Amino acid sequence: MPSFGLRHRRAWASLLSQLLRPSGLVCIREVHFHSQVSEAVITSQLKPHQEKSNFIIKTPKGTRDLSPQQMVIREKILDMVVGCFKRHGAKRLDTPAFELKEMLTEKYGEDSGLIYDLKDQGGELLSLRYDLTVPFARYLAMNKVKRMKRYHVGKVWRRESPTIVQGRYREFCQCDFDIAGQFDPMIPDAECLKIMCEILSGLQLGDFLIKANRDCSCFEGKHMDKGLGLFPLSSQVNDRRILDGMLAVCGVPESKFHAICSSIDKLDKISWNDVRHEMVAKKGLAPEVADRIGDYVQCHGGVSLIEEMLQDSRLSQNKQALEGLGDLKLLFEYLTLFGIAEKISFDLSLARGLDYYTGVIYEAVLLQTPAQSEESLNVGSVAAGGRYDGLVGMFDPKGHKVPCVGLSIGVERIFTILEQRIKTSGQKIRTTETQVFVATPQKNFLHERLKLISELWDAGIKAELLYKNNPKLLTQLHYCEHMGIPLVVIIGEQELKEGVIKLRSVASREEVAIKRESLVTEIQKRLSES
């Protein structure tokens, strides 16, 4: 950081105009994208001093600026999420936005193509991080940390085709909480689910959706099958060992596990009949094997379903499945003690992250309501996670494992929903926290205003004034009403003569005269009362 700000303005403005042809139809962006001609060549070919009327100014595809209004909502969500992570004793960690490319290689399977690589500018090969989990595992292995409860809030980047209406972006914020270390079974796992519940109920996403979900008939697909009733926030749990065991006992050859799982994964988008058709017609599964799978993956429920599966004649013969079911039973015991068992549904179709996770997996899905959009939309997971006991070992030179379990909150989707809700409600959002405005009714009072506001700032009071030598009083008062500033301090000739200041409440329009020397104390008193 050798210098702040910007240097060397140079010929940007003139280059801009030079780049535009007489026709005015070629914009800079197009020149860069399609021709890759060097600047020198373009400059010499094009006539100077054209108007830059076709210059398109925008953010990169799939990204956006967050306006002050949006930042207020975003900050509220993050405060809530981070507050919960701290309540559970997590430490904060930060990692660079990019990693050595090979740190990310072979971690994301078919999604690897979505990783943003940096240009090779004669140094290391770098990629923007794709999530916060791999950097965490890299940190643990690099620093030989065997035990850690950490949270991480940061942006991640994925080159997806953005569907912005659904809250999908190429740059988005994630909030991760993870517990690394060898502990007794299912205690950290249960805490992760507790955290997910605390955050999702704290954000009152449920309330929001309850209202709009009265007309249940407009929802389709597996979510309505689940009998979630009026609670459209669906939290599912499964275990990859149960999935593997289930596929094995149904008669799926191990070579087809991966393909069949990716079919099962589609059950939140298409019907069982379509999934079955894909398994048989495209993936060559015997119809009776597919039907056996169908019996399982359409099951969902609580502890009683786990008990049922433990008694299941086929499944109970599979060692892996038995282990997974035993752990899930223990997990539900803990979830009951936490008072959240009824919020979690055991779902044999939950197949997410199969290749990566090693034990329990979970996902919270929000259903977008018809009130918000033309058609009923599944806005996808707002929180998800699971146990990944093998990832740290992939980074460790000797393969030493550090078992981990964690969760990730999808801030972007939650943000989209809350922003929509605030828009609908017409609620006004304050974008500043200013408490006091310093005004004057007379001309030539800038010096007094500056002295006054400086005192307020030095006392820690949030204060503003207009950057005008002689602003009108009405303009100043309008500004306060517009910005939601509660108090106005007014100084004029009369006040200066009497050694007082007028303190005005913007809401009630009441004014009182206060001794100049007691002003800060009086304001602090008023602010602590409100």
Added chain:
Amino acid sequence: MPSFGLRHRRAWASLLSQLLRPSGLVCIREVHFHSQVSEAVITSQLKPHQEKSNFIIKTPKGTRDLSPQQMVIREKILDMVVGCFKRHGAKRLDTPAFELKEMLTEKYGEDSGLIYDLKDQGGELLSLRYDLTVPFARYLAMNKVKRMKRYHVGKVWRRESPTIVQGRYREFCQCDFDIAGQFDPMIPDAECLKIMCEILSGLQLGDFLIKANRDCSCFEGKHMDKGLGLFPLSSQVNDRRILDGMLAVCGVPESKFHAICSSIDKLDKISWNDVRHEMVAKKGLAPEVADRIGDYVQCHGGVSLIEEMLQDSRLSQNKQALEGLGDLKLLFEYLTLFGIAEKISFDLSLARGLDYYTGVIYEAVLLQTPAQSEESLNVGSVAAGGRYDGLVGMFDPKGHKVPCVGLSIGVERIFTILEQRIKTSGQKIRTTETQVFVATPQKNFLHERLKLISELWDAGIKAELLYKNNPKLLTQLHYCEHMGIPLVVIIGEQELKEGVIKLRSVASREEVAIKRESLVTEIQKRLSES
């Protein structure tokens, strides 16, 4: 954000071992860096199942992870800085980490080579942002915003040769505050300087350096010439119009302004004699012209120096210089009302950002002390800024201007200094905020502990327990002492029978029995008292 966590584990682990030659001397990083051979080729050439003992795991050059201890310090700095920005009524803005490449083109002059470009993966050409100022100007122009007071905290990236001891990184955090809009002269400019002073004194960087600066003789260069005495935090102000005017009246041909300014800019690193030599021998300036410049650039002072310059026979004949001096005089008038005039030094040698800034420029420099490092170091600017009235117009299709003035706080250098200070003091930093620990002296009390801690969490109390079925009491109490947790809640057979809970203060080791149902209230009372 289609899925959370990771998918498709695949053959990373096996690839790792395959990549290592029998000799064990080739690490993955080297293979990637130097050969660029496709994975398939490497895999087929190398023998599988080698130990991965030479796998080097690290963060990219010039970047670092921030540990929980470091994050606590970082967060404290950011809270302080953001608190000040909010006190001055700023709104928060966020922009993407990368911009369309052409948005950054021709903005940074000779530093453009330091911009990180993203790889062309068949889409737009993108670059990581180099600062927060250009994205702000782009935002204003894109949204046709004519007036805005905003702050922005975020990472920026520069491909510099990192000198980590001086707190220079390729990824670093900046905190920017800017005021955009057409206002009466110097009022926003003065507020920016007030903010810089509030932040730098709030962080107590001065105190820190005062102590170590008693031996002034070990400092060299222009900073000691300034007579800053015991205050090694030097805040300088200048105006590019004064600089231009000064060069003109000294007889520098306009074609040499840029070259001569970059020589003047070196005065914080080399002596006037060396700078003069460079001007004459390398840049072909007449010796008498250089001497005239020397008379000016070695000047520094307050209002009296401005008055002196206004009377200067040569300078007062230059319109630009007169304008600049007039504005600076007004600025110092406001700085006096803000009570900070004596903290700012008018310095004719301050030439930073010359090509970019259009008016007042300022920079706060900290001098590293010999106590912290082997030799006396100028750790460079910790805060800087100025007026840039032309930048927004460079983005606007019709060139509409929005005058701006702002400042940037260099968090990384401040962080380096504070971290060093904490290390030296031996001060212990708590990395969690846990208030209560839930413990048991007996076996088989996991269920009771889970019920209890769940109650605490639901009441908003920050609580932890050990993830063990049967932890030893001593282990639990040691954990509290180690982590600085103030309260312990203890439940055992006796307490369960009597319907009470023991509440223990870790510091005093006092224990009191409390009715189970009053536990939350009692804890909240204790916490509000402390």
